[in-house]
Amino acid sequence: MTQRFDLAIVGGGPAGAAAAWQAAQTGARVVVLDKAEFPRDKPCGDGLTARAVSYLQKMGLGEELNKFHRVDGVKVFSPSEWDLSFPTRPGMPDHGYVARRPELDTILLRHAGSAGAEIREGAEVIGPVQDTRGRVTGVTLKGGETVSADAVIAADGAYSPIKRAMKMDSEYNGYSAIAIRAEMPANRPDSNMLEIYLKLAFEGDQLPGYGWVFPFGGGQINIGLGYVNSYKKWQQINATQFMGQFMETLPREWDLPKIDDLKKAKGVRAWRLPMGFTAWPPWRPGVLFTGDSLGAGKPASGAGISKALESGLAAGECAMAALQNGGPDDFTNYAQRMEAAWGREYKRGRYFHKLLGQPKLANAGIKLIDNARFRDVVLKSMYKKAQGPQHKF
Structure with missing residues (x-):
């Protein structure tokens, strides 16, 4: 049995849903294929930055966001x-x-469906179909x-079956982070701030994370931690135990559950986060890579949802532009x-990813950040850059 579409999107997470919504705006025949049934859980920090919110607003989901817990900034320790x-x-x-992924991802996928995309859940893609020249012409399901x-958009995650089947490699493939998190009750007032704890040590080494x-x-609350694999002893870290140690540094009056109890309840989830373009160039004839299959995670922070949305919207737009003009053999527009x-x-x-893997440099970096005078100069520069040039009329 064979069905034909203008665009097949593998993966119904934020990147895939955004790509489907964007492409469906053109009236194209779009299908989204995902092995899961939604809502489904996805290990994540669950934080939506202001930039992520801007993309969701662009997609017409501003009102939907009001059901989630609003945050107005970041408290750093x-x-x-x-x-x-x-x-x-x-x-x-x-x-x-702060939005639970089962709810957020379901909203996004249903939104793509309302725009005209066909949504097929429980449809596991095992690999691409390629013609005699190697161009991807579709996908095969389990x-x-x-x-x-x-054209096909691979939004199928860090362990992308499409990318693996095509034996794709990139000089940036080694850049990734390991993250772990759990949701739990806490005896504390609800906060309007995301909290980040930079002092994270393993056997006396300051970790890049x-x-x-x-x-x-x-x-x-969602409690978690992440660290990058440029630290030479990263494979020696038992992430679950490490997270338990981190939780013990938090205020005792929060009355947090024990890590062993969370583990028994299967409430602890770990994952790998590829960062800094692990598929480059981000296309091959007939296929574009987006979200985690692209390695879209931000190297400095690991932030993934805003990058998934941005790359998904770009992939959907660039794919349709190419199909309407030069055809599916060249998606240079997406790479550009x-x-x-x-x-x-x-x-x-990527440069800092390598640099901060050295504990001495990571520790020096923390000391700099902890210096109020240095921090104020850096933050002032960041805000000035974010606001852009000031024009007078």
């Missing part, structure tokens, strides 16, 4: 305590949210069904879009 508000940028929101398409506490509201948006930032991020 380095280990001194300081607040960081979201930059004020023209036409951009000044707040974020069970043997083939779905044909003029951080811990977090994100509030869901209603007395529930991603390079212009993230190229310089990700090059710099």
Whole structure:
């Protein structure tokens, strides 16, 4: 059995749903294939930055976000305590949210469906279909069904079956982070701030990473931590035990559950986060890579949802533009879009990824950040850059 579409999208997470919504705006025949049945859980910090909110607003989901817990900035412990508000940028929101992924991803996928995309849940893609020249012309599902398409967007995650089947490699493939998190009740007032803890040590080494506490509201929080694999002893870290140690540093009056109890209840989830373009160039004839299959995670922070949305929207737009003009053999327009948006930032991020893997340098970096005078200079520069040039009329 074979069906044909203009665009087949593998993966119904934020990247895939955004790509489907964008492409469906053109009237194209679009299908989204995902092996899961939604709502489904996805290990994540669950934080939506102001930039992520801006993309969701662009998609017409601003009102839907009001059901989630709003946050107005970030409280950083380095280990001194300081607040960081979201930059004020023209036409951009000044707040974020904490949104459980089962709810957020279902909203996004249903939104793509309402725009005209066909949504097929429980449809596991095992690999691409390629013609004699190697161009991707569709995908094969578990069970043997083939779905044909003029182009395919691989939004199928860090362990992308499409990327693996095509034996794709990139000089940036080694850049990734390991993260772990759990949702739990906490005996503390609901906060309107994301909390980041920079002092994260393993056997005396300052790690290139951080811990977090994100509030869901209603007395529930998301606690987690992440660290990058440039640290030479990263494979020696038992992430679950390490997270338990991090939780023990948090205020005792919060009355947090024990890590062993969370583990027994299967409430602890770990995952790998590829960062800094692990598929480059981000396309091959007939296929574009987006979200985690692209390695869209931000190298500095690991932030993934805003990058998934941005790359998904770009992939959907660029795929349809190419199909309407030159055809599916060349998606250079997508590579140019991603390079212009993230190229310089990700090059710099990969450099710091390597640098901060050295504990001495990571520790020196923490000391600099913890210095109020140095921090104020850096933050002032960041805010000025975020606000852009000031024009007088």
